[in-house]
Amino acid sequence: MKRFCLFGKWDLWLVAAALAAALGVYFIFLPGGAAEYVEVTLDGVEVARLQLDRDTEIEAGGVTVAVSDGEVYVKCSDCPDKLCVDHSPVSREGESIVCLPNRVVITAYSGEDPEVDADT
Ligand SMILES: [Zn+2]
Structure with missing residues (x-):
């Protein structure tokens, strides 16, 4: 069970990392967002x-x-x-x-x- 818990933790980190990446992409490619x-x-x-x-x-x-x-x-x-x-x-x-x-x-x-x- 300990091992399962460990995996659960890593899954959370993966989700967090994916969310952060998605957010980063969102901000970088936000239409009209970049100043000239x-x-x-x-x-x-x-x-x-x-x-x-x-x-x-x-x-x-x-x-x-x-x-x-x-x-x-x-x-x-x-x-x-x-x-x-x-x-x-x-x-x-x-x-x-x-x-x-x-x-x-x-x-x-x-x-x-x-x-x-x-x-x-
Ligand atoms: Zn100043």
């Missing part, structure tokens, strides 16, 4: 727009924003809390990283340029 570019604003004013397919690095308001492998993250910052640096990389539409002390907001977008219908 990010907008960096400083004090509410756009200072940069970065394509996620092009690795780059910019500095805005003491925050160094880096794009790498289709993700954007804060590489370093001179803010005291470093919450933006600790934030996990963003690559999905609508996600954002905020640095409150430096008033820098990084938001990911996909599809059409939001500038086009921003003021309607």
Whole structure:
């Protein structure tokens, strides 16, 4: 019976692993989920727009924003809390990283340029 219990445990792990994999696939291939570019604003004013397919690095308001492998993250910052640096990389539409002390907001977008219908 002990052996049976052991198998039961492994089955659970298998199910959990399968679920995690399915969930991962779901998130990776979510239609329209992947962002194409990010907008960096400083004090509410756009200072940069970065394509996620092009690795780059910019500095805005003491925050160094880096794009790498289709993700954007804060590489370093001179803010005291470093919450933006600790934030996990963003690559999905609508996600954002905020640095409150430096008033820098990084938001990911996909599809059409939001500038086009921003003021309607
Ligand atoms: Zn910060």
